[in-house]
Amino acid sequence: MSKNNKKVVPESGKALDVLKYEIAAELGLPVGKQMSSMNVEFATELGTIPSYSVKEDYWGHIASRDAGAVGGTITARLIKKAEETLFSL
Secondary structure, three states, rough: OOOOOOOOOOOOOHHHHHHHHHHHHOOOOOOOOOOOOOHHHHHHHHOOOOOHHHHOOOOOOOOEEEEEHHHHHHHHHHHHHHHHHHHHO
């Protein structure tokens, strides 16, 4: 595994975050700003989410499979967009 984690386009971080939350919403995953206070309250009462860890950008309660689905969907969309761009030239 490479230790070089430099982004080719550093400005893309914000756009990727937007895409990440958009896809999470499409998949019905309760993360970040999408978590209503009632859901968080119930989850913390049930012990599903530790109350000290609830913050705006929290993904700790999401299963690895679901987080992987978000990443995979991001990759698929980026590849599709790149192919569309290449083939439209």
